Amino acid sequence: MSRLLLVSNRLPVTVKVEKENVSVVRSAGGLATGLSRPHERSQGTWLGWPGDVSRLSPQQRGQVESQLAAQRCVPLYLSASEVSRYYEGYSNRVLWPLCHYLLDRVPRQDRDWDAYRKVNERFADLIARHYQPGDTVWVHDYQLMLVPGLLRQRLPEARIGYFHHIPFPSSEIFRTLPHRKELLRGLLGADLIGFHTVSYVRHFSGSLTRQLGLDTDIDCVHWQGRQVRVGAFPMGIDAAAFEALAKDPGVLQEVTAIRSRAHGQRILLGIDRLDYTKGIPRRLLAVQRLLEREPAWRSRLRFIQVAVPSRTQVDAYAAYRETVDELVGRINGLYGTVDNVPVHYLYRSVGERQLTGLYRAADVMLVTPVRDGMNLVAKEFCAARPDEDGVLVLSEFAGAAAELREAVVINPYDVEAMADAIEQALEMGEDERRARMRALREQVKTRDVHWWVNAFLERLQSLPAVTARARPESGAEALARMRAAPHLVLLLDYDGTLVGFAPTPEQASPDAELMTLLERLATRPNTSVHVVSGRPRETLEAWFGHLPLGLHAEHGLWTREGPGKSWAMLPGAAFEWKDRARPVLKSFAERVPGSFVEEKTASLAWHYRLVDPEFGALQSRELRLHLYEVFAQEPMDILPGDKVVEVRPRGVHKGRVVTSILEGQPDDSLVVAAGDDRTDEDLFAAVPEGGLTIHVGNKPTRAAYRQEGPVELRRLLAGLLT
Known part of the structure; x- marks a missing residue:
């Protein structure tokens, strides 16, 4: 097995003082017992707080460190203030009662959040210093919920596990935390997140859906280009x-x-x-x-x-x-x-x-x-x-x-x-x-404690190795390549890429800042700009018809080369299935309050952005399964999007516009494609070798670069104008 770095708030030892001598005695707790075998077998290291040693003399402190090193334990010393604020404060006055549904015991203000965050950063720094390529890191419990995410920033390719030893509350309870999103993002730094029961897994998935807008498959969620696995591993005893x-x-x-x-x-x-x-x-x-x-x-x-x-x-x-x-x-x-x-x-x-x-x-x-x-x-x-x-x-x-x-x-x-x-x-x-x-x-x-340890570690170590991924900070490199290009062709998705999502499609109209940005980009020397969207052609014409842009509607079904030009439809698209599929989508809209069906020339879309997030995600999965079963032989594709399920003609996708766009462009043109969802992966796949692809968001992608959201992408594009 790979070397194991175990991380917990407290080391599995007790420091005993007898006159001038000190001894470090192994604890007999369940976690210490269960993890002792893999700790020894892997010649691993355990990192954590050894307890209060502030009263020890320098000589006694040296004895403690020597004995800890012999047991392959690495201490992280906490000051009295850190113990008071990080441990007794945020961990045990805020997180402990909240996770146990005792909201009346949570302080009115979480003044100790900064101390909690800083101690988690100290843990992440200590782990990074002791990490060796190939190590497996296993972080334990609610005192260290930020550590996986902080460690992922420091060690992007590390294999990281996290186990939550207390209840994970329902999303309705968890959402009361002011720093709920930071804690969730912290946990998502792990490759595998473990809980004691299936109900805790379900509660965690619900919080991801409600707070971060992530569509989870119960045991799997996509985050920043990675697959994060979630599972129930009930802990046992010796x-x-x-x-x-x-x-x-x-x-x-x-x-x-x-x-x-x-x-x-x-x-x-x-x-x-x-x-x-x-x-x-x-x-x-x-x-x-x-x-x-x-x-x-x-x-x-x-x-x-x-x-x-x-x-x-x-x-x-x-x-x-x-x-x-x-x-x-x-x-x-x-x-x-x-x-x-x-x-x-x-x-x-x-x-x-x-x-x-x-x-x-x-x-x-x-x-x-x-x-x-x-x-x-x-x-x-x-x-x-x-x-x-x-x-x-x-x-x-x-x-x-x-x-x-x-x-x-x-x-x-x-x-x-x-x-x-x-x-x-x-x-x-x-x-x-x-x-x-x-x-x-x-x-x-x-199902004793050894079964628990083996079940978690085998699952964690069986996951595919984390490979280099597109990262947000790579935007500077992308901008440098675009600036250096003699000719530039920009292929830009709209919703989720240039603008954030709105409750209904009609409310996501372009703002003045975006209109100015697109106009300036389109008039930049040696630059061709195209909006490639799933929107209807009527909408794109109304919004951008007066700008010197190429417009491509309904995922490339319709194309308009420039202002005053007519719209042309992609040949060979089949629409006969629409009359049969329409009643299915409408029936879901009728039974799911807040959802609705949008109809385009050759496609249908069921939107559920206004639906309760957890219920909407469940209904989305049910609709997709039903469509796959009933229309398996029809010439249509079923595409899950961001709070939408779209049905479109088979063979119609954004990638098909690339060839026609590049006709007449100089051979030394740099093609840049930016998008945020599954439909844009077709666009990325069609970009010629040497092109530049940018994913906006945190989903898995074939794109080489990543931007966190529309604000960041706009900032990147604006960099071309300076």
Whole structure:
């Protein structure tokens, strides 16, 4: 395998200080465990923040760096201000709650955006310094959403993967972010973007459609001349390690002790970071509701809730802890006795052995987050039950619910139903418990963390190598070639190339600046200018008829050589299919509000720019499939465009105008073609060898040069006049 550069906010290590000596200890987390094999096997490098080392002496800092280097870890040191603003600020006060649908917790102003951007730039610079040709880069999680795009600018041909470990929210939620477009563009720098579930993939695709106007094919999107792949890769755990630990004699002694202390009570278990996404207050309310309505359970139930301290410097977490503390106190005050309290609350971390003992001792495991990217606790519980007993109660809003279907799945917002589910789990018969747990364990063991790593890396490394592409900055080179040409022939598309797109075709009329630009270009010495458009001839005549331009309408079906000349139609075009295709397009226009059909001499176009973006994209795909099936034998071409599906006669395309335009032009003419969509690729293909082709936008193209949009192309063309 190629060398792997792993990138995460935090290195998979802990720096421990003992008097004057420091040691760097490998972390035992799921990500560190899963990536340790490819890290070692590829002799790769892991880049990230090693934690706060600001209090270390220079000698101790040297010890840390030496030990990190031995583990092939490269530190990126963050200042106290960067930790406060980039990590605790934008990452955890803005992105974390928003991705978990908790908009009320998002600050009114994202003052920390600049710090987030600058730290992401520092990460990209560090990666670029350590990158070697052929390396694979894998960036992890929401703290580094800009890194793929920044790295693509620095290393255009690198193979880059990104994995999002938390939920990706619906497009309606994501659009509330002021810097939503920058984050999406950052992610699109990757070749492969991974999420835990298909629903997150769908949400991400929806945001691309709504915010960037990209027409995605769910698992693939075209961006800046590249294919970016998107996929669901549900993360797993080291199931074998948990199972082995659950069979350890010492752990089994711990299980016996836990059950003995319960004095025959049924054990409910919750293990979470103390995070407001984990749903602990609602879980406590469900337990309270069960005790309230079923008095018989009051002396028979022991709920052990472990809450691991988390982000204690963030105000929202301190307030959340107070809420949990109050609920625990209230329930124990209401239903506790001198000998027993129903809720045993531990606000601390627990070791892996004690954790596994709790998993194996529990009768019912409660995993009830209000939103969670995956939730590996649910999978750990199953792996730690080689006795094939115990019941998992799981929130439908945890990513794990998409896989662990044999759990008792609940809506954590429905406290009454959650109380019902807890009672169902407590009363479930042994046969059903074991059948459910066997199925859960099979899923967890089959799709463990090593499966996850291999699935992602195999997909990433199987993608075609990124090759040199047309780049926006290449415009300067294009301008130099045009200026140096003795004769110039400009072939210019209109919509999306010279002007931006408008809600309806009628609203995209040329502005005064464009008219002046075209007139000056057409009167430039030794320069011939042609507008080659899909527009009807009547429209082009009305707009440009008085200018000394060549006009080519309906993708070259009609041509007018200059002012006062008559329009001539391309011979051999067949129109008979129009009467059969027209009702199909009109039926789609009737059932999709905001869409409409435009009819030209020999073509039909279904426009959906005014339609909800996601719905319009789906309907566009359905229309194209229907047309392909019904009219497969007809002499017509079906062309997807920018918010339009056009049907035109077969053999009519923009490339056919090039030969007639070049008749009579000097042999040393430089032919320059500019366009933005699929129809312009025919034009580019017909440009003679040595010509110059410019794609406007971010779609894949055969063009040699690229401009970001109409504004940039106009600026480039205006450079010919100076």
